[in-house]
Amino acid sequence: MIHLTTPITEEKIRALKVGDAVEISGILFTGRDVVHKFLHEGGVLPAEVNLRDGIIYHCGPVVMKDDAGQWKVTAAGPTTSIREEPYQSQIINDFGLRGVIGKGGMGDRTLEACKKSGCVYLHAIGGAAQVLAECITEVKSVHFLTEFGSPEAIWELRVKNFPAVVTMDSHGQSLHRDVFATSSAELAKYL
Amino acid sequence: MIALCNSLVELVRRSSAELPDDVHQAVLQSLQNEKKGTIAEAALQIIDRNIALAKKKSQPICQDTGSIIFYVECPVNFDQPAFVQAACMAVREATKKGFLRQNSVDSLTGINDGTTVGLGSPSIHFHQHQQENIEVRLILKGGGCENVGAQYSLPNEKLKANRDLDGCRKVILDAVLQAQGKGCGPGILGVCIGGDRASGYEFSKQQFLRNMQDRNPIAELDQLEQDIVATANRLGIGPMGFGGNTTLLGAKICAANRLPASFFVSISYMCWAYRRQGVTLDQKGQIETWLY
Structure with a gap:
């Protein structure tokens, strides 16, 4: 098991290979469909949202206010990442992201940006909303809550030992590309 | 109306937090079939832990609590508009309680009003039958x-x-x-x-x-x-x-x-987080039995 703590150095990211299991501690910023389109169109982030050497998490959590008025994440698995493919490479390059957490994998443009900028795609377990919510120790802040709505807002989350698998690395390797190729070839045998 | 609404909130809660046994059995079988020490096996182990944790905490198995699809088998004289009203109330309440995510967005304005109720949400399919009993089944299907x-x-x-x-x-x-x-x-x-x-x-x-x-x-x-x-x-x-x-x-x-x-x-x-439940209701709208 490899431990990653944000902010993450390029060296640490370049050492990761497809298939590596990691546990992440530190800060994650959620960002999904609305955030990616917003940034692609030149939207400006609040100063507190510093993505450099950080990680964006494709996630629309369930967040409740407890009796003391504090936010608490009660469910927080990944959403399907491929929808961000038109935007992700630009955001990796422009904001200096070191990691993208999601599920289902991404395409060639994102893979190229990972190689160029020193970033990896980290696959969390889709649907595992409770196991992953338990890794969130604090909601540090929330941005665009009213404008984007709760699932699409940017939630700044402190996490401890958040589990994921490297499925796209910074050396041009992608588990998703490989599995698609082998499963296509396999299917051809049975048709 | 209150009894029916409460029953539907409970149906939503259980659907969102508890995987039906038949699905859980299939997941456990698949865990047995994966090669030890692979990332596939590790993924299924996390999934199995997640199923237990969601049930224990009474919180959503998956944060995407999905399209809310009711299937209602009802007698010929059943008051459908009253059921629709109760179902919408139940969805609002289940969202407030965190059994459902604020999960319905206006497609023109992009506004999420936080209620999870709107045109098409929840979706309700009625089917009349020549019997007196009422059966309500619910599927939550993620995006x-x-x-x-x-x-x-x-x-x-x-x-x-x-x-x-x-x-x-x-x-x-x-x-x-x-x-x-x-x-x-x-x-x-x-x-x-x-x-x-x-x-x-x-x-x-x-x-x-x-x-x-x-x-x-x-x-x-x-x-x-x-x-x-x-x-x-x-x-x-x-x-x-x-x-x-x-x-x-x-x-x-x-x-x-x-x-x-x-x-x-x-x-x-x-998805593996196949959320499906059902109940039979009495004339007052109270839950009699669970169907899965």
């Missing part, structure tokens, strides 16, 4: 798996799929291939052969009301169901698309009549 659903019009030249069962088999397996891990596999397919573009998808989703372990009474469809699962599980897509032995947990297929000109195969993909 990730909904997005990998597919509808094919046969013949499909690219896939060499003609208007016969072999052609249906080809397009169903193509849908599995295209979905890879994006729909949160291992998945379950609901398929309708025939119908029109709307009814085909509608019938395909109704297949998710079936028990995982049941067998199709129509021999050709039963054979196709078994074949689709066995073949899909040889493709090596595996849990989450990580590679591995379990790509599908099940396939449920029905056939509906079609126009001579049309031959649709509509495929709905359900």
Whole structure:
């Protein structure tokens, strides 16, 4: 098991290979469909949202206010990442992201940006909303809550030992590309 | 009305937090079938832990609490508008309690008003029967798996799929291939052969009301169901698309009549977090029994 703590150095990211299991501690910023389109169109982030050497998490959590008025994440698995493919490479390059957490994998443009900028795609377990919510120790802040709505807002989350698998690395390797190729070839045998 | 609303909140809570036993059994079986020490096995172990944790904490199995689809079997004199009102109240309440995410967005303005109620949410299908009992079934279907659903019009030249069962088999397996891990596999397919573009998808989703372990009474469809699962599980897509032995947990297929000109195969993909429950209600709207 490899431990990653944000902010993450390029060296640490370049050492990761497809298939590596990691546990992440530190800060994650959620960002999904609305955030990616917003940034692609030149939207400006609040100063507190510093993505450099950080990680964006494709996630629309369930967040409740407890009796003391504090936010608490009660469910927080990944959403399907491929929808961000038109935007992700630009955001990796422009904001200096070191990691993208999601599920289902991404395409060639994102893979190229990972190689160029020193970033990896980290696959969390889709649907595992409770196991992953338990890794969130604090909601540090929330941005665009009213404008984007709760699932699409940017939630700044402190996490401890958040589990994921490297499925796209910074050396041009992608588990998703490989599995698609082998499963296509396999299917051809049975048709 | 209050009793009915409370019953529906409880139906939503249990659907969101507790995987039905038949689905859980299928997940456990798939865990046995994966090679030890692989990332596929590790993924299923996390999934199994998640199922237990959601039940214990009474919180959503998946943060995407999905499209809310009610199927209501009711007597002829049943007050449908009152049920619709109670269901909308229940969805609002379940959202406030965190059993549902604030999950409904105005498609024109992008505004999420936080209630999870709006045109199409919840979706309610009534079916009258010549009996006095009321049965309410609920499916919560997340967006990730909904997005990998597919509808094919046969013949499909690219896939060499003609208007016969072999052609249906080809397009169903193509849908599995295209979905890879994006729909949160291992998945379950609901398929309708025939119908029109709307009814085909509608019938395909109704297949998710079936028990995982049941067998199709129509021999050709039963054979196709078994074949689709066995073949899909040889493709090596595996849990989450990580590679591995379990790509599908099940396939449920029905056939509906079609126009001579049309031959649709509509495929709905359900993620492993296959949330489905049902209750029978008494005349006051109180829960009598659980159906799954």
